[in-house]
Amino acid sequence: MEISTGGIQVAVINKADASLYDIHPLDRIKIKYGKKNTIAVVNTTNDKNIPSGIIGLFEEPIKKLGLKDGEHINFEVAPKPKSLDYIKKKLDNKPLIYSELKQIINDIVNHRLSDVEMTYFVSACYCNPLSTKETVFLTKAMTEEGQILKVGKPPIVDKHCIGGIPGNRTTMLIVPILASAGLIIPKTSSRSITSPAGTADTVEVLAEVCIDLKKMKEIIRKTNGCMVWGGALNLSPADDNIIQVEKPMSLDSESQLLASIISKKLSVSSTHILIDIPYGPGAKVETYEKAKDVARAFESISKSLKVFIKTITTKACSPIGRGIGPALEARDVLWVLMNDNKQPYDLREKSLNLAGIMLEMGKKAKLGKGKEMAEEILSSGKAYNKFIEILKAQGLKIKDPNKIPLAKKTFTIKAEKNGKIIRIDNKLISKIARVAGTPQNPSSGIFLIKQCQEKVKKGDNLFTIYSDANDRMKYAKEIVKENIIYHIR
Amino acid sequence: MEISTGGIQVAVINKADASLYDIHPLDRIKIKYGKKNTIAVVNTTNDKNIPSGIIGLFEEPIKKLGLKDGEHINFEVAPKPKSLDYIKKKLDNKPLIYSELKQIINDIVNHRLSDVEMTYFVSACYCNPLSTKETVFLTKAMTEEGQILKVGKPPIVDKHCIGGIPGNRTTMLIVPILASAGLIIPKTSSRSITSPAGTADTVEVLAEVCIDLKKMKEIIRKTNGCMVWGGALNLSPADDNIIQVEKPMSLDSESQLLASIISKKLSVSSTHILIDIPYGPGAKVETYEKAKDVARAFESISKSLKVFIKTITTKACSPIGRGIGPALEARDVLWVLMNDNKQPYDLREKSLNLAGIMLEMGKKAKLGKGKEMAEEILSSGKAYNKFIEILKAQGLKIKDPNKIPLAKKTFTIKAEKNGKIIRIDNKLISKIARVAGTPQNPSSGIFLIKQCQEKVKKGDNLFTIYSDANDRMKYAKEIVKENIIYHIR
Numbered sequence: 001m002e003i004s005t006g007g008i009q010v011a012v013i014n015k016a017d018a019s020l021y022d023i024h025p026l027d028r029i030k031i032k033y034g035k036k037n038t039i040a041v042v043n044t045t046n047d048k049n050i051p052s053g054i055i056g057l058f059e060e061p062i063k064k065l066g067l068k069d070g071e072h073i074n075f076e077v078a079p080k081p082k083s084l085d086y087i088k089k090k091l092d093n094k095p096l097i098y099s100e101l102k103q104i105i106n107d108i109v110n111h112r113l114s115d116v117e118m119t120y121f122v123s124a125c126y127c128n129p130l131s132t133k134e135t136v137f138l139t140k141a142m143t144e145e146g147q148i149l150k151v152g153k154p155p156i157v158d159k160h161c162i163g164g165i166p167g168n169r170t171t172m173l174i175v176p177i178l179a180s181a182g183l184i185i186p187k188t189s190s191r192s193i194t195s196p197a198g199t200a201d202t203v204e205v206l207a208e209v210c211i212d213l214k215k216m217k218e219i220i221r222k223t224n225g226c227m228v229w230g231g232a233l234n235l236s237p238a239d240d241n242i243i244q245v246e247k248p249m250s251l252d253s254e255s256q257l258l259a260s261i262i263s264k265k266l267s268v269s270s271t272h273i274l275i276d277i278p279y280g281p282g283a284k285v286e287t288y289e290k291a292k293d294v295a296r297a298f299e300s301i302s303k304s305l306k307v308f309i310k311t312i313t314t315k316a317c318s319p320i321g322r323g324i325g326p327a328l329e330a331r332d333v334l335w336v337l338m339n340d341n342k343q344p345y346d347l348r349e350k351s352l353n354l355a356g357i358m359l360e361m362g363k364k365a366k367l368g369k370g371k372e373m374a375e376e377i378l379s380s381g382k383a384y385n386k387f388i389e390i391l392k393a394q395g396l397k398i399k400d401p402n403k404i405p406l407a408k409k410t411f412t413i414k415a416e417k418n419g420k421i422i423r424i425d426n427k428l429i430s431k432i433a434r435v436a437g438t439p440q441n442p443s444s445g446i447f448l449i450k451q452c453q454e455k456v457k458k459g460d461n462l463f464t465i466y467s468d469a470n471d472r473m474k475y476a477k478e479i480v481k482e483n484i485i486y487h488i489r
Numbered sequence: 490m491e492i493s494t495g496g497i498q499v500a501v502i503n504k505a506d507a508s509l510y511d512i513h514p515l516d517r518i519k520i521k522y523g524k525k526n527t528i529a530v531v532n533t534t535n536d537k538n539i540p541s542g543i544i545g546l547f548e549e550p551i552k553k554l555g556l557k558d559g560e561h562i563n564f565e566v567a568p569k570p571k572s573l574d575y576i577k578k579k580l581d582n583k584p585l586i587y588s589e590l591k592q593i594i595n596d597i598v599n600h601r602l603s604d605v606e607m608t609y610f611v612s613a614c615y616c617n618p619l620s621t622k623e624t625v626f627l628t629k630a631m632t633e634e635g636q637i638l639k640v641g642k643p644p645i646v647d648k649h650c651i652g653g654i655p656g657n658r659t660t661m662l663i664v665p666i667l668a669s670a671g672l673i674i675p676k677t678s679s680r681s682i683t684s685p686a687g688t689a690d691t692v693e694v695l696a697e698v699c700i701d702l703k704k705m706k707e708i709i710r711k712t713n714g715c716m717v718w719g720g721a722l723n724l725s726p727a728d729d730n731i732i733q734v735e736k737p738m739s740l741d742s743e744s745q746l747l748a749s750i751i752s753k754k755l756s757v758s759s760t761h762i763l764i765d766i767p768y769g770p771g772a773k774v775e776t777y778e779k780a781k782d783v784a785r786a787f788e789s790i791s792k793s794l795k796v797f798i799k800t801i802t803t804k805a806c807s808p809i810g811r812g813i814g815p816a817l818e819a820r821d822v823l824w825v826l827m828n829d830n831k832q833p834y835d836l837r838e839k840s841l842n843l844a845g846i847m848l849e850m851g852k853k854a855k856l857g858k859g860k861e862m863a864e865e866i867l868s869s870g871k872a873y874n875k876f877i878e879i880l881k882a883q884g885l886k887i888k889d890p891n892k893i894p895l896a897k898k899t900f901t902i903k904a905e906k907n908g909k910i911i912r913i914d915n916k917l918i919s920k921i922a923r924v925a926g927t928p929q930n931p932s933s934g935i936f937l938i939k940q941c942q943e944k945v946k947k948g949d950n951l952f953t954i955y956s957d958a959n960d961r962m963k964y965a966k967e968i969v970k971e972n973i974i975y976h977i978r
Binding site (some may be wrong): 026127 | 513514515569573576577580582603605607608609612613615616617682732734736737738739740797
């Protein structure tokens with residue numbers, strides 16, 4: 001039928017046939033072809049292209065069975081997956097044991113649950129939050145149902161940032177600092193979903209990020225670290241399916257968030273994990289109290305999982321760094337690594353803080369001496385050298401910050417009054433950057449000429465929008481006109 | 490694209506285009522064509538049949554816009570329906586007000602919510618049960634979003650049975666008794682979903698049941714009553730969509746059940762409603778305690794809705810009547826109405842009890858005198874005459890019980906020991922009848938030669954299976970062999 005769901009197996013049956021065999025929409029049938037078989041969810045149709053006696057199959061079952069058009073198949077009614085009972089149990093607010101959560105995740109990974117059924121699982125976990133014990137079970141199950149990378153002996157360090165702050169490209173500074181100090185850091189990152197850029201998008205400006213598990217292992221063996229796109233690997237694969245059904249409702253249950261993040265770290269065998277929780281208006285976590293709650297939740301599951309998790313909460317009322325968008329962020333990172341005087345000092349400072357903590361976690365620095373060591377590695381150029389070494393292993397594209405292509409059209413916004421910048425609106429900066437073209441066009445975005453806490457005079461340049469499309473630039477300007485981006489007092 | 494979802498508008502966009510316009514799967518777009526427009530949910534594809542610049546549309550938007558293949562359309566990103574915020578509110582266990590529930594139901598009826606989004610609503614109502622106040626709001630909203638039938642002045646009587654008991658075809662006896670006594674009873678019934686027959690399936694053996702609202706009104710004006718299929722009308726249309734997503738999980742939240750039943754009664758302007766709640770193993774309500782809970786819930790919403798609701802709970806460990814399946818049940822009903830000595834007395838007795846209560850509710854009989862009056866109407870043949878009058882108005886097919894076609898193959902099961910029948914398994918009787926061919930083949934089913942409480946001797950005939958298909962009969966026999974259907978002690 002040349003239709004694909006992206007995972008779930010679907011079979012389409014004529015309504016008359018469905019009635020004859022007492023099959024209802026969303027029932028399951030086991031389709032047999034030769035020695036192969038698969039289980040598909042039934043849709044019914046009155047479409048004249050699928051008359052009685054003909055079964056229509058989506059691409060997934062066709063691929064799985066190795067079928068061609070017009071072949072004969074047999075089918076029988078299949079039982080419902082066992083995990084539906086466990087999802088019902090959670091809807092009834094009863095705790096799930098490990099084997100039950102494992103079965104649910106197994107059925108999700110193997111595309112045995114429909115979107116509606118997965119939604120019931122997500123709703124159940126949202127309305128009847130998982131206990132710490134259940135969250136640990138879920139994290140383990142999500143890890144075990146995917147690939148697991150084994151590389152070197154502990155400590156294997158890792159970091160994750162609970163997002164929402166534009167810029168903030170600390171990973172690309174921390175990885176080379178730690179790798180240079182001899183720590184193994186198998187870092188996987190995501191692409192942007194709703195932000196102007198994910199770390200994977202920014203690294204991709206300079207090198208390849210679509211790297212398989214085997215290649216990733218080689219790179220880490222050679223350089224101690226990597227900066228690859230997690231989506232190209234099969235780590236914790238249930239997560240993507242779950243996120244897909246969470247999106248329409250923008251749901252974010254704490255236990256799912258924890259399991260999602262930590263399972264991906266366990267998949268690369270990380271033993272020491274730093275969780276950065278920036279909070280502030282526009283961030284994923286908006287208040288200090290909520291940031292502390294999230295921190296406690298991470299710490300509470302760490303013991304049972306036998307990993308060392310440290311959290312850090314920092315206030316962030318503005319973007320971190322000057323560039324917003326893959327190209328402009330990559331340029332910032334290179335400037336910091338090259339100790340160039342155009343570097344954004346807030347990004348440098350934050351990265352050194354995080355790297356310092358991680359050097360202490362990995363026992364490379366004594367307590368209280370981590371930041372000093374990170375500073376030395378960065379200032380000496382060792383971090384830059386390690387960065388280029390890792391990028392070369394991943395397939396280096398550009399290393400000169402002046403050669404990074406930027407969008408051709410620019411528009412600069414000026415201050416309308418004298419004063420001090422007390423806040424730069426994170427959500428509006430993200431929105432304008434996306435309207436300008438990020439992340440699809442990596443060369444577009446925003447460059448912050450003035451940063452938070454700086455004093456400005458009326459008429460001073462505040463920030464520049466980069467775009468390659470006239471209509472995008474026009475719409476970006478409209479947003480600027482209708483909103484206050486820089487709060488000056 | 491010749492694909493239909495059965496309601497929701499779907500547009501399919503090439504992944505490259507989706508990325509360019511920053512549109513994600515499950516986002517909504519507003520499609521404009523001339524002066525018409527519609528909002529569709531986006532799926533993305535790599536299908537070569539939908540290259541960049543081409544948009545694929547399912548049948549629903551094509552029909553709504555009046556499009557032909559190859560025409561040009563414009564689209565823009567559309568905002569999410571407001572009801573998603575209200576569904577999120579309920580997921581967060583906050584009470585919903587009338588306008589919010591009304592918006593949710595309005596969006597469901599107008600196919601603005603995807604299956605996943607509706608599932609969140611159903612889950613939220615299941616995990617965070619609606620209060621009595623919210624249930625009343627939901628019931629009103631469900632009623633108002635559909636057609637409303639106005640016919641005559643109060644009292645307008647109605648009845649509903651919370652199902653699960655095979656046979657039990659009381660509606661076809663109660664309607665003619667009450668209509669004959671001068672009460673208006675605009676009865677709509679459902680078809681079977683998981684049972685051997687719904688009342689609509691059984692009536693359909695004798696007359697037409699697919700009747701529109703205008704015709705239904707005419708029939709009631711002429712005869713005081715009707716027995717039509719509710720699914721052919723547009724009464725409380727949100728209900729069918731909600732039931733569709735409840736099915737995979739067999740969810741049955743009490744508030745949804747209440748709103749579903751009562752909204753359909755309010756749609757036909759019923760003012761006095763009797764709810765029959767049989768309980769027992771295999772019934773929808775299994776215990777006396779649960780039956781009492783359900784009864785209380787119905788009574789608690791009745792005041793705010795300004796309808797008079799009475800409930801009756803009766804124990805039912807076995808089918809009611811002798812026939813199971815549309816044809817055999819229709820024959821039972823005719824036998825009772827004709828006072829034939831082959832009539833099942835349990836069905837007669839139960840129907841008289843219910844009709845008696847309703848005659849009292851409708852003020853046609855004094856308190857305690859209803860059953861007597863019902864008995865007189867039935868015994869005198871007045872009920873039979875009214876039944877035939879209503880069936881004629883609906884398009885009579887058969888009125889002679891001996892001319893109802895039954896399936897050709899029969900198999901009779903004999904008692905294996907002496908004793909008294911203490912229980913006949915409702916679930917197994919339903920299963921065997923469905924395997925034999927009901928409700929698709931209305932002539933198939935089961936005839937209970939011996940009923941509950943009767944004494945039997947080894948070798949006595951217990952029940953006969955009717956089927957038209959050899960394989961179905963074979964499978965039915967297997968179920969008989971592997972299970973105890975009649976419990977004899």
